[in-house]
Amino acid sequence: MKLNSLHYVLLAGIEQEPRSGYDLTQWLARLGQHYWAAEHSSIYPALQSLEAAGLLLSSEESGLRGRPRKLYRLSSQGRERLKCWVNEPSGLPETRDEQLVKVLCFDLLSRDEIVGHLERIRAQHAAKLVYYEGVMERRNESAAAGANVTPERLGPALTLRRGILAARSYVDWCDESLALVRGFPSQPVDAAG
Amino acid sequence: MKLNSLHYVLLAGIEQEPRSGYDLTQWLARLGQHYWAAEHSSIYPALQSLEAAGLLLSSEESGLRGRPRKLYRLSSQGRERLKCWVNEPSGLPETRDEQLVKVLCFDLLSRDEIVGHLERIRAQHAAKLVYYEGVMERRNESAAAGANVTPERLGPALTLRRGILAARSYVDWCDESLALVRGFPSQPVDAAG
């Protein structure tokens, strides 16, 4: 069976710990937005095909609350496939940033409108930064608390760190741009011949 | 007619200067990868529908070389639609970063394999950084050279600057991660119980 990127994302999530479709959905929404986004409606069918291909094993867990959940774990084949894929090189990230397309058109707006936009963009990325930093702080605390908890693994630590640096970089760009634009006169000036 | 994001990307590109489908393809590939990627096969049909909707006007230009090109410019309606869209808020960027998914699985690899990966990732982003910095330098030079060239517009300057900061941030993360991983022993250590 031919696997696409989403399949590998799910194998990667399950490799960290056995997870259900619901868990994977939450995990991606909370910690994966800066490298992979997916809705539950694409996740469930993908899990089914991974199980059919023998790369995942599932077990019904009658959860404490809500309806029983299907908990997936990797089969040895699944782990092999994942490991093999991880060792291949990949291309550059692909980003769809509608906000930046609008930035490209800032010359159509007034200075005040531009400032408004940049402030809103800054707030969004700053919120993400605060969130990620909170996650990292909590992880560091529980790691320091004792060796009884699973020791922090390298992969999740690096990707979280990447999320923090990415958000910080975006906030910095907003600040720099705001400083530039605020130095402009209030109304756009026509090119004085 | 209902427009999607790609339509607005194209309107934005054409607003900067009249462009053909080929121009837009090149422009996005060279300067737009960090906020919007698109193949020519999605661009040409989108241009056709924009023209049919009266948002673009086209003229046949018998180019100096190659077959004649269809040069598009904005109609007043097109400009209106674009301006209106630009002033609406957008959501956060969406990124698909297969490399980071692999980073997530670094615990499956040996230290040397991890170092190899990080060095390759670093090289890719460093190359992009050098390229963008070159573009910016050339722009600054021609801006300084004389007022005969069109004065640099805010939008393109800010998006290019964003590309530089994004690439730099990724390179920094690679360096930080490499420093961390190089501090580890050569073979992964089992948890000493």
Add this chain to the structure above:
DNA sequence: GACAACATGTAACCAGTTACATGATTCT
């Protein structure tokens, strides 16, 4: 004459979203 660069387009396919649909358990 072959190849590279310029230039535009179509068709088949794939991956994803939005919206729809269902069901269990707990809390108020």
Add this chain to the structure above:
DNA sequence: AGAATCATGTAACTGGTTACATGTTGTC
């Protein structure tokens, strides 16, 4: 009884890619 949360799934649609297809002009 109703709402919130947990949990899983399907169907219709959208937006995109890969591969196919074509034609011109200039260069080796």
